[in-house]
Amino acid sequence: MTKKKRFKADQVEDPGLDISSLIDVSFLLLIYFLVTSTLEPRESDLSMEMPTDSGKASSIQIDPLKIRLTAEGQITIADQVMADDGQMESELDRYKQLTDATNKKPLVIVSSDDDAKQQRFIDLMNALAKVGITTITLSGFEKGN
Template identity: 35%
Template sequence: MRMPRFEDVDEHPRNGVASMVDVAFLMLVFFLVATTIVPTERDLMMKAPTHRGDVEAPTLPIHLEIEDDGSIWWGEESGRLPVASDDRRLPELLALLEPAVEAVRAGGEEPPVVLKVADGAKQQDFINVMDALASVEMTRIWLTDFE
């Protein structure tokens, strides 16, 4: 068997770059078409608190806590209620928010929501709470962490 010498090699070897580009574009189109956008994970409108001189925060904010273990709590200290469930829409939280939503619809002021999030809390738990608040059009959300 004779080994090809350098001079015997074709000066214009055929390469498969064109077919690789076709495959890359075909995969790109496939993934774009196959991707679905979840409508619940959309931009969340949130109003940042503003400082207006000596005006104090309202006296009755809604307190929510997301802990490291994924538990979500309504209220503070001894009056806390668990609101976490396996359902991402958090129906327990929505049921507790209903009186506040009805008060706003009746012409009252929207109460602020103080959302306390632990450092080790999952991002999905945070997004679930924010989606629940957005679904009832709660926009005055104050974020804080555990001391």
């Protein structure tokens, strides 16, 4: 007779699932979405300027400054002949301060004679740049006028 061997299987506890890798993946996804998302700014963070009634200076109209350069090298600002470069710079500075006070952009119209010396024109452009006037219009150059 054969002897039957009976092996008794060990009792196995309930099978478990190792979720540590799942937790790692979920944290990686969370970090990914946090980094790639854009936050919308709050309304209080937006810079907003409301119109005010206190700005009476903004209703003032300032005409463009007309500068004329003659063939002899004379510079005329607003129909007034400038004696030297110092007077020209002070006149330009006064106009710049006036436009700054009224929150307007200074506008200068320069007309020059074709026979005027280039250096004199460059002196005029340097004086405009020195006082901070950058909006300059060159009108049609006049011939002998």
